[in-house]
Amino acid sequence: MSQSASVGECPHIPITVEFTGGLELLFGNVRKHKISVPSRMSDGSPTNISYLLPYLVDNLMQDQRKEMFIMEDNVRPGILVLINDADWELEGEEKYELQPGDNIVFVSTLHGG
Amino acid sequence: MPAKESQKICMDCKDADAILHTRHRHYCGACFKRFLSHKVAMRMSKFKQMKKSNGKAPKLLLPLSLGISSSVLLQIINEDIGRQFAKTFVNVGFEVHVLVVDAQGGANDDVYDAVSKAFSRLSFTKLPLHSVFEYVSEMGEIIAEYANQNFVDQEQATNEDRLTAFRTTISSPTSRSDLDSVLLTRLVVEYAKSLNCEAVIWGDSDTRLAAKTLASVAKGRGASLTWSVSDGMSPWGVNFDFPLRDLSKPELEQYLSVCEELSGLVVPDAPISEDVLTKNLSIDDLMMRYVRTQGEKYRGVMANVSRTANKLQSTIGSDDPSCPLCGGLVGNVKGNSGVTVANQSSDNYSAKFCYGCMRSRPESSIK
Amino acid sequence: MAPTACFNCKEARAVIIRPKNRHKLCRACFLQVFETEVHETIIGTNLFYPGERVAIGASGGKDSTVLAAVLKTLNERYNYGLDLCLLSIDEGIRGYRDDSLETVKRNAVQYDMPLEILGYGELYGWTMDQVVAQIGKKGNCTYCGVFRRQALDRGAAKLGIKHVVTGHNADDVAETVMMNLLRADLPRLSRGTSIVTASGASDIKRSKPLKYAYEKEIVLYAHHRQLDYFSTECIYSPEAFRGSARTLIKDLEKIRPSSILDIVKSGEDMAALVPSDGSQHSTQCSSAAAAAEDDVGGCGSQNGRTSGGEMAAMEKELAQNESAESRETEIRLPNRGQSSLGYQSKSVKKQTLGHCERCGYISSQRICKACTLLDGLNRNRPKTAIEVSVSAEDEETSSTLMRQMERTQLTNS
16 A cells, blocks of 8 residues: 555544445445555545545555546535535534544445435 | 548549548538538528518528637638629628627737628728727626625726726636626627617627536526527517537637638637646536547537427516526526525525526625 | 545535535535425425324335435424325235335334335225236236325325325436426326326325436435435436436436436426416316326336336337328318417417316226226226226336236245
8 A cells, every 4th residue: 555655754633534435345345444544635624524534545444446436536415425414514524624633534425216 | 630641532622632621521622611601601592581581581690709600600701702792793681790709909900800801891890898888788787686785886987997807807717607698698789789789690609608508507598599599579579699609619710721712810719728737627617528539429419408498488578577687587587496596595596697697696705 | 536625614625516506515515405405395395284184105115215314404494393104015925015015114114204004905905916816927017007106195094094105206207297298298297297286086295306407416315414315226227227217317317417407397398388278177277176186106116207118108008190180281271270379379289188087096997997807806906998908007106016026926936
């Protein structure tokens, strides 16, 4: 994995990532993942959701079909993102900077009922 | 474009080399042009028919964007008039006036000059978009009421500044493009009325009409389809007609590629950038992109869209209140018992403006 | 970023932004507003009468789970006096329905509602596993789709219930509007948006109380109420999703979040603008009847969603008609049926619908598709002529299930 270079140097922050509404199927059928991510991105600024997305694809996603989760470098339309239970639009969307203990939920609305 | 090495012969004249291809047929340039002209002539024949029945050639206004489609329409109609004239000298089936609305501060003035010179048989007018304040005298009041507390119309300012001030209150690309086309339509209509035109002949291709249909639906303007993309009476007493409705944008582009008369006289389309993120597009752009990309695979399906809209029954002539801004119906079409409108919060609801216009209204609180 | 206060109560932290008006609401206010709007829809359309027995078509997915939860809440809050039950259909595919049926069973306990599970076996004498054993994996989807379409109605009839509610939401309705424009289907355009689709024959009324509810809000409602629902994988098949009207709708939502309801509004207006042909059929009756026939249930997990596959089939058909049609237009007199300015008067041909001679179900043919398919199965001759006339939507809604079945078989072996 390519991120190994950054590991070790900068401190990590623990967060919880959840995939529901069918998305869990892309992540080994596991809903809740406790992970820790580097607190700084390669340019030195605090880690945000933009950084988290490809990180999840590279490190957690088991399905090859990346476009099921990411489109145009952002979350695919139809997938909701909740940051500590709030719609991520209230928190600055992909620019939201991760805090220790954050709970990030990705919910797919694309499956039926 | 088809490659040169193909030895195909035109399927129409069975003589010249075929260089163009559409609808499973190969054509030479001349036959391709004839095929397209014929499709337009079919649509225009209703005007000649009118002349036959009441002896007076109807006056038509052709709004020219200087882009591909309306320029091809201009060329085809000009040729047709030329042919009629050659045959009968004065007895031409309709009279066409061309209007160019300039929304870009004269950026295409040189093209306009060249076009009006090249088509000297027709009369041309150029108006800036902000002259809508002049032609629709109550426009200042309308938009002041429409924009609510977000905008105060300065009547003493120049029309150009008034329009700019209004446009800057609208934050989203979708609403801006929506309101621009509302204002453009109003200006074209008022100008057509000032010339006593019977109809406006719009240069929308079938591709554009499909995109417009889908976009109108997505913007809550479904009830306006009966005139905004359909042949028939508009809310302002002038007919709207779409003589290019049987021709796709790619076909018009092919026409242009073999039409010497138009060379240098057309402003090329600004490409819909591939790298613009979807969420930053306007709904109009998204639909154009959708129809064009899907149209490559599903031409027939896309052609269905405007054809379906053209079958809807017009509400023009009913006593239902209409929107002072766009002319659309306020409230629901008779027989629609849906509760969407009632379901709106007071912010988005107006007894005066229609649903679609309220959706494009400047937001009262910028988020 | 400082927390935003709720637009409604001005106190609690806002956690959602409403797509239709961008209001920022806290959890409690959101749940309240969501429920109230469904209530207003129900009241505004006179959907129920006191004492009515209503079956909720339950798949265990988010839409029907939210529908059940909200109807239970409203029934108690506003004393509708409804007798609610859950009705689930089991296609009879081992390993596929198990999880969702388990979810429905838990829902029945959670909402204290009686649950009826009816299998294809009981309804048709054939489970899908048996159908597959008979005809193979290829083409079985046709059977599944056709059977599902009637299953809820037949199930309700069996229970003596005359009203089935389904979880179709605003996104589903918006998608239907777009699809009907693309397939130039005026009759469906005229009825696809109506909240109630009654079927004259079976006496069963179908309705969609969530037709004004955004899918996004349904998912958030389920999330914030911690509802127990099950999600299936089908929709994650890229071919079934790419290029579909669904993609378009999700893109639109990104651009202007209100647009889904705006499409529903446009669809309702257009429905009222579809010209009638002036035939002796009352519009009301024929359109309502037809609706029962084409309310595609999708793969149980897919609320009648459409896809590129359907468009491909449509395009093929159109291309076949094209050359003939274009020649026809060349010679047609342009001024037929002229009004003063030469605009043609508008009329559309209505579909004529009757009842299946065999089972009495609404059908445009003498024998309905389900009965024709059953005939074939029962005669041990699965390749019946119906295969060629099966509409694109039957094919499509079922192809995802076929993939499911392939997967299931793999895991079973």
